[in-house]
Amino acid sequence: MSRQNEAVGDLLANIAKLLALKGENPFRIRAYGEAARTISALAEDIAAVHHAGRLEDIPGVGEGIAGKVAEYLNTGRCSYYEQLKRQVAPAAADLLDVPSIGPVRAKLLYDRLGIASIEALQQAAAAHRLRDLPRFGAKLEDRIAQEAARVAARTRRLLLGVALPTAEEVAQALGRSPAVRAVQPAGSIRRGKDTIGDIDLLAAADAPRAAMDAFTALPIVKEVLAQGPTRASILTQDDLQVDLRVIPPDEYGAALQYFTGSKDHNIALRTLAMARGYKLSEYGLFDASGRRIAGRTEDEIYGALEMDWIPPELRENRGELAAAQQHRLPTLVAEADLRGDLHVHTDWSDGHDSPEQMVEAAIARGYAYLALTDHSRSLAVAHGLTVERVREQRHLIDRLNACYAPFRVLRGTEVDILPDGSLDYPDAVLAELDIVTASVHSAFQQPRERLTARLLRALRNPYVDVLNHPTGRLLPRRPEYDVDLEAVLRAAAAAGVALEVNGQPDRLDLDDVWARRAGQLGALLACDSDAHAARQLGYVRYAILTARRGWASPQGVLNTLPLDRLLAHLARRRVGARVA
């Protein structure tokens, strides 16, 4: 069976939706929603947790939810959910996806007008049948019509690699306005999440109106969607929506903390504040008498709650609050810690730029080394290198090393892991290289046992130094292939093979949850760009953000090693390979 965390999460989230439609106790609804998110984000396989009898050890999972999860894992169905589906029209749950429609309105739309789909909603709105419902009106009807159209034409979640540069571009432009004292992205962008819903910016200004006007007048703005005294939304020339909030400077830290989230982190933090008799809001931290005791900076707020400042990437309520209280937060790896990149392509295979251009770009980034890892022979679509071409590339790399010393160009390969788990070059060829990174590029659909055995076999090859993009996912929608990744991570840890966190915006593979699991199991990560052009070396930034979300420290990342220690590490592995 494949990993079912996602399926269990979906089940619980669907239950939450149906309970909302029923008008159930909001706290019960929230309990299901929280459990859904926790289980979806759990690195450990939920089925394994169940078999170990530890479901109720999961935070937010008690007797009731554990029972439903157990039934689902045992039988593939959940009688409580089936029963709910008979009580409430499950199709009406789709209405909850439309902004401005919550449980009350969804239920009303279904009960009074029989609306149970976005399409039906659009038709009813067009026929002006919504405005006469209780507490509805013409304005609300218009808005629902607009939102429904937007949902129907659903623009997917943005990739971090698209959202972050846009957010920074707008923030920089806005920062040049004299009315703005500080401005930065908040929300899931600041947390470095792999995909982003909305681009949220926060600005500190004494005169909000002037800051607002500066925002809506930026050249990048194509359309102003909404503008109020402290909030505005615009559409960029590229049709990305950006929301700005303007905050008085002495509340900036509290607002930044609040609007960075995550929601679960904030709820947990506020609960902690409450236990101390404080109240935390986006305006600050207040004591029992209502006096504000912190708010200008985030540091102030976390400090007043007697904990360390928490890097935004960790704010997912996955143990960071307890760690911050005990002063045991990890020192997270940073882009500046990287000494080189171990996965890039050149125009010898499917890259855009020459080896020289890649090397010069790497030097410009301050790297000490770069591994050229062009594709192997079987990947014909990417002009994979024949054995002869691999050997030919050596002469070029020798020349580059002579020319750019002390910078070091490493002879590498991204060798295909063939369907049977053997590698695309014979060991004798791999032995000539400085570094071997290995990838699955074919036969993703193999059954779980086959694919797992295939990866385990590749990891047993003593020449393999790095396993690239271990799950094969492509955002937004090619899911991880079906593999026992826990077993793969354990094998990699045992074999000393590093696991890549690939920085291509549509990969980010391993993801944050698995990267953390890899670290827990004692495996090294490799944060690489997988650049196919010189300017893509910067994609390593997204690998770093993902690794940070996975609690990775510099010691946990192979390519933070200085050149001599990296070479020593690789040499040790080569000695082991020859002995084997």
Next chain:
DNA sequence: GCCGTTTTCGGCCCGACTGTTTTCAGTCG
């Protein structure tokens, strides 16, 4: 439904905005 250095019962984050009302429900982040 979950949970406990105030609680095994009685709480559960907090405030703004919008549009509908004539004092506030519903939704959002």
